[in-house]
Amino acid sequence: MPDQPQSTSFIRQPGFRIGVIVLLVAIAGVAAWYWVTAGRESTDDAQVEAHVTPIAARIGGTVLKLPVADNQPVEAGTVLVEIDPRDYEIAVAKARAELADAEATAVAATSSVPIASATASGNVATAQGSVAQAYAGIEQAQKELEQATARVAVAQARQRETEANATKAARDVERLRGLLAKDEVAQQQFDAAVAAADAQRAAVDSAKAQVTDANAGVRVAESRLVQARAGDQRARAGLESAQTAPEQIAVMRARASSAEARAQQARAMLQQAELNLQYTVIKAPVKGTVSKKTAEVGQVVQPGQPLMALIALDAVWVTANFKETQLRELRPGQSVTISVDAYGGREYTGKVESIAAATGARFSLLPPENATGNYVKVVQRVPVKIVLTGGQDPEHPLRPGMSVTPVVYTKR
Numbered sequence: 015m016p017d018q019p020q021s022t023s024f025i026r027q028p029g030f031r032i033g034v035i036v037l038l039v040a041i042a043g044v045a046a047w048y049w050v051t052a053g054r055e056s057t058d059d060a061q062v063e064a065h066v067t068p069i070a071a072r073i074g075g076t077v078l079k080l081p082v083a084d085n086q087p088v089e090a091g092t093v094l095v096e097i098d099p100r101d102y103e104i105a106v107a108k109a110r111a112e113l114a115d116a117e118a119t120a121v122a123a124t125s126s127v128p129i130a131s132a133t134a135s136g137n138v139a140t141a142q143g144s145v146a147q148a149y150a151g152i153e154q155a156q157k158e159l160e161q162a163t164a165r166v167a168v169a170q171a172r173q174r175e176t177e178a179n180a181t182k183a184a185r186d187v188e189r190l191r192g193l194l195a196k197d198e199v200a201q202q203q204f205d206a207a208v209a210a211a212d213a214q215r216a217a218v219d220s221a222k223a224q225v226t227d228a229n230a231g232v233r234v235a236e237s238r239l240v241q242a243r244a245g246d247q248r249a250r251a252g253l254e255s256a257q258t259a260p261e262q263i264a265v266m267r268a269r270a271s272s273a274e275a276r277a278q279q280a281r282a283m284l285q286q287a288e289l290n291l292q293y294t295v296i297k298a299p300v301k302g303t304v305s306k307k308t309a310e311v312g313q314v315v316q317p318g319q320p321l322m323a324l325i326a327l328d329a330v331w332v333t334a335n336f337k338e339t340q341l342r343e344l345r346p347g348q349s350v351t352i353s354v355d356a357y358g359g360r361e362y363t364g365k366v367e368s369i370a371a372a373t374g375a376r377f378s379l380l381p382p383e384n385a386t387g388n389y390v391k392v393v394q395r396v397p398v399k400i401v402l403t404g405g406q407d408p409e410h411p412l413r414p415g416m417s418v419t420p421v422v423y424t425k426r
Contacts, residue, residue: 053425055344059395060334062354064414065326067300069094071315072293075101084307088324092298095309095321099294106291109284116277123270148246155242159235166228173221180214187211302326327410331402332364334420335374335395343424344369350400353419357411363403366422370397398422 079096082088190204302324309321332352336344344366352362373394400420 053343054421054423055336055340056419056421057334057336057340058417058419059336060332060352060400060418060420062330062412062414062416062418063333064330065300065302066414067302067324067326068320069296069298069322069324070318070320071095071097071296072317073097073102073290074316075099075294075314077309077311077313077315080309080311082304082307082322084304086304088298088302088304090298090301093295094298094304095296097294097296097315099291102287102291102294106284106287109280109287113277113280113284116273116280120270120273120277123266123273126266126270144249145246148242148249151242152239152246155235155239159232159239162228162231162235166225166232169221169224169228173218173225176214176217176221180211180218183207183211183214296321298324300324300326301328325414327412328407330407330410330412330414331367332400332418332420334398334400334418334422336398338373338394338396341369341396344398344422345424349423351421351423352400352402353421354412355417355419356413362406362412364400364420365403367399367401370399372396 075097077095078098079093081096082092082094088094186207187204190207193204305323305325306320307322309315315321332350346366346368348366350364350366352364353359354362373396375394400422
């Protein structure tokens with residue numbers, strides 16, 4: 015038999031056959047792996063998340079009661095911490111007393127405004143009447159002075175007339191006296207002349223008295239005029255004072271507004287005191303499980319001091335940090351299978367709810383700065399939120415922070 019070619023003998027060698035078989039198995043494995051993983055994206059950088067509600071004190075004080083324990087489930091409205099309320103009860107009583115005083119002051123100030131307005135109107139009317147009366151008094155006094163001055167002039171004229179008549183009568187007596195000595199006139203005629211002279215002298219005295227009385231009347235009229243002018247000045251001063259009433263009323267209204275503002279401030283202080291008293295009882299804002307409890311009975315806490323945290327285990331989700339190269343086919347709504355490491359790979363189902371708007375590095379405390387000249391490209395990871403299908407976690411075994419492995423089916 016002729017010799018076979020070396021290539022055929024080589025194929026018949028056992029080592030070659032084994033190599034071919036291994037190669038075929040490898041190709042089949044790669045094909046199987048590609049078939050299994052096609053249309054899927056997974057990552058082991060994923061954790062369970064939940065809403066964590068920090069519970070902190072809004073006021074300072076001593077912890078009086080602490081009716082909850084670590085890891086205790088509580089309903090919304092459950093009392094978590096009670097702080098000694100005595101200081102805040104005293105503050106409420108004080109605020110109420112200050113409010114009562116401020117409201118009384120505001121009522122008094124507000125009530126005085128209409129009273130002052132009515133009084134001011136009456137004072138203005140009275141002052142105007144006094145001014146008119148004083149002016150009329152001045153006119154009357156001036157008329158009386160004019161009349162008294164006229165009476166003085168008449169009395170002086172009468173005095174001059176009687177003095178002239180008395181002088182004439184005295185001369186007639188002296189002339190008749192000489193004729194009587196010569197018996198040229200009768201005694202009766204002389205006696206009549208003497209009587210006439212006496213009458214004229216009496217008339218002179220009467221005229222002088224009238225002049226004196228008229229002068230006294232002038233002085234009285236002048237005094238009345240002075241008094242009337244003084245009264246007019248007083249009345250005008252009173253009118254000017256009464257006319258300032260609008261400014262005084264404005265001041266009273268401003269005081270009333272200020273008193274009302276103080277009353278409102280006292281109301282606000284009372285409301286704040288009542289709120290502080292309510293803050294002495296800290297209640298659970300949501301349903302959850304007590305965790306990280308640091309408060310103890312007798313502890314003095316300060317405003318804003320953390321006391322514990324509430325974990326809402328009935329609404330957990332998964333945050334999966336996928337590489338940016340895995341996001342091409344990821345879409346919200348795609349189904350997900352979640353394997354939990356803590357429970358031996360127990361699987362849950364869910365769906366992609368949303369994809370973060372930035373990479374996890376952008377949300378870090380110190381985002382990386384690549385403009386340094388020493389740039390090294392690093393594959394970034396983007397957080398993807400995955401929510402569980404309802405009814406899979408009735409006993410809430412999932413805890414925030416647990417590691418899980420989600421598989422997203424991108425082709426379904």
